[in-house]
Amino acid sequence: MTYIYYPGCSLEGTAAEYSISTMALFETLGIELIELDDWTCCGATAAEGVSHLLSFALPARNLAMAEKMKAKSDILVPCSACYLNLKRVEQGIKDDHSLLRKINQVLEADDLVLKGTVRTRHLLDVLVNDVALDDIASKIVRSLEGFSIAPYYGCQCLRPYAVFDDPEAPRSMESLITVAGASVYPWDMGGRCCGASLMSTAPEAGIELVAALLEGAQGADAIVTVCPMCQMNLEAYQKKASKQHHTHYEVPILYLPQLLGLAMGLTDDQIRLDMNLCVPGSFREKLANTLQPA
Amino acid sequence: MEPAVDTQTAAPDRSLIKKLAPARKQLLACIQCGTCSGSCPNADAMDVSPRYLWRLLLTDNAEEIFKTRTFALCSTCYTCTLRCPRGLQITDAMSLLKQVAASENLPLYKRSIRFYQSFMESVRRHGRVREMEFMTLYFMSMKNPVIPLKFTPLGMRLMAKRKVSVEIPSKGTQKLDAMFRKAREIEEQS
Numbered sequence: 001m002t003y004i005y006y007p008g009c010s011l012e013g014t015a016a017e018y019s020i021s022t023m024a025l026f027e028t029l030g031i032e033l034i035e036l037d038d039w040t041c042c043g044a045t046a047a048e049g050v051s052h053l054l055s056f057a058l059p060a061r062n063l064a065m066a067e068k069m070k071a072k073s074d075i076l077v078p079c080s081a082c083y084l085n086l087k088r089v090e091q092g093i094k095d096d097h098s099l100l101r102k103i104n105q106v107l108e109a110d111d112l113v114l115k116g117t118v119r120t121r122h123l124l125d126v127l128v129n130d131v132a133l134d135d136i137a138s139k140i141v142r143s144l145e146g147f148s149i150a151p152y153y154g155c156q157c158l159r160p161y162a163v164f165d166d167p168e169a170p171r172s173m174e175s176l177i178t179v180a181g182a183s184v185y186p187w188d189m190g191g192r193c194c195g196a197s198l199m200s201t202a203p204e205a206g207i208e209l210v211a212a213l214l215e216g217a218q219g220a221d222a223i224v225t226v227c228p229m230c231q232m233n234l235e236a237y238q239k240k241a242s243k244q245h246h247t248h249y250e251v252p253i254l255y256l257p258q259l260l261g262l263a264m265g266l267t268d269d270q271i272r273l274d275m276n277l278c279v280p281g282s283f284r285e286k287l288a289n290t291l292q293p294a
Numbered sequence: 295m296e297p298a299v300d301t302q303t304a305a306p307d308r309s310l311i312k313k314l315a316p317a318r319k320q321l322l323a324c325i326q327c328g329t330c331s332g333s334c335p336n337a338d339a340m341d342v343s344p345r346y347l348w349r350l351l352l353t354d355n356a357e358e359i360f361k362t363r364t365f366a367l368c369s370t371c372y373t374c375t376l377r378c379p380r381g382l383q384i385t386d387a388m389s390l391l392k393q394v395a396a397s398e399n400l401p402l403y404k405r406s407i408r409f410y411q412s413f414m415e416s417v418r419r420h421g422r423v424r425e426m427e428f429m430t431l432y433f434m435s436m437k438n439p440v441i442p443l444k445f446t447p448l449g450m451r452l453m454a455k456r457k458v459s460v461e462i463p464s465k466g467t468q469k470l471d472a473m474f475r476k477a478r479e480i481e482e483q484s
């Protein structure tokens with residue numbers, strides 16, 4: 001199996017550990033990731049606020065680049081914000097020919113043309129639908145028994161396009177958590193917005209969404225997520241949220257490939273927990289005590 | 295309590311109303327059920343509810359619309375769009391209001407507008423966003439150069455983890471300049 005890999009800007013910077021652990025995970029699974037040639041920013045949530053056409057043309061540029069690649073594969077996207085932007089173009093041009101025409105007028109300025117032949121896939125979609133659970137199970141060498149993990153999906157991999165999970169009551173991560181030996185922390189907030197896009201423009205509203213999620217996950221050993229925006233948002237504002245709610249939130253926010261990597265016995269260099277902003281000593285201790293060969 | 299719509303005082307700002315037309319069209323079938331307001335995680339922070347915002351939109355009350363911060367507080371979670379019994383593209387309508395506010399450069403939304411613009415400027419220059427550069431551009435545009443990311447606690451923590459590095463804004467390769475210009479040209483024509 002081969003995928004064209006679109007890391008996106010966050011995975012080159014603040015979410016480097018997501019990219020590192022993703023590449024290590026797929027290598028372990030024997031799946032080839034070929035980085036998209038000359039990829040550029042998908043526009044994140046900012047393009048939409050500045051120009052409607054650019055909010056389509058920026059992700060479209062990457063789809064057009066993917067169509068030019070020798071490998072005829074789906075694009076695998078770990079970042080939910082990038083995923084949605086690319087998906088939106090894929091879906092949008094299906095029945096809107098004038099949109100496709102306009103996009104191509106813009107792409108012409110970069111000598112590119114979009115045909116609409118490549119499919120965009122979220123990392124989680126690929127893990128649950130393309131990879132056999134048995135293949136993942138066969139790589140598990142250390143059971144995460146005793147860990148209670150809260151699956152957090154966020155918005156953009158679920159909505160508005162319900163591609164691989166229930167957009168309001170998602171469950172796709174659960175089999176991956178249990179195959180790692182951990183238990184699924186029971187909560188119903190997996191698909192609730194964390195407010196990441198508000199953090200710089202309306203932080204007073206964003207912090208409340210963060211606090212609600214951290215509160216909901218009290219009792220879990222960790223929250224596991226598949227989006228760099230959510231991950232950073234939930235991890236970086238724990239102190240602030242704690243202060244405002246007169247409590248002490250301290251919960252590690254792991255990327256799904258990091259969690260699976262731990263159970264697969266990948267090395268520190270492949271998981272890079274040291275790059276996460278919040279890994280309490282108690283969590284590390286529990287890891288050290290529980291990580292027995294399966 | 296939300297104020298009643300006063301159609302008398304609604305300034306008939308033709309150009310604004312024209313810009314709002316695509317959003318208005320999206321909301322025409324709204325039955326004012328309030329499901330969107332009830333589903334919105336940010337409803338508490340909004341000054342008027344999404345449902346009420348649609349009423350303002352349907353009565354062409356551009357003046358009142360751009361007095362609220364409701365759409366600027368939309369975190370694009372798509373929950374309302376998913377639940378609207380009429381299947382309306384509510385989140386897109388919220389985004390369209392953000393775009394109109396940006397194109398009119400309305401002072402009430404300065405924070406979001408400058409934030410989006412700084413981000414896009416970094417993308418235009420380099421093709422990929424440089425987080426530190428874009429935050430510096432943002433703070434400079436807010437005329438507040440003393441608090442770029444590197445001086446905030448989060449910025450310091452990210453630098454300590456070598457996740458971001460100090461970046462002086464630079465011209466870059468102007469990688470996406472041609473595409474940006476073309477997009478603007480097309481949007482100005484329509």
Ligand code: SF4
Pocket residue numbers: 323324325326327328329330331344345348377378379380381382384
């Ligand atoms: S949920 Fe839909 S129909 Fe109901 S008030 Fe909102 S936009 Fe109107």
Ligand code: SF4
Pocket residue numbers: 330333334335336337344367368369370371372373374375384385388
């Ligand atoms: S998309 Fe925006 S308006 Fe709709 S529920 Fe989410 S935050 Fe509220």
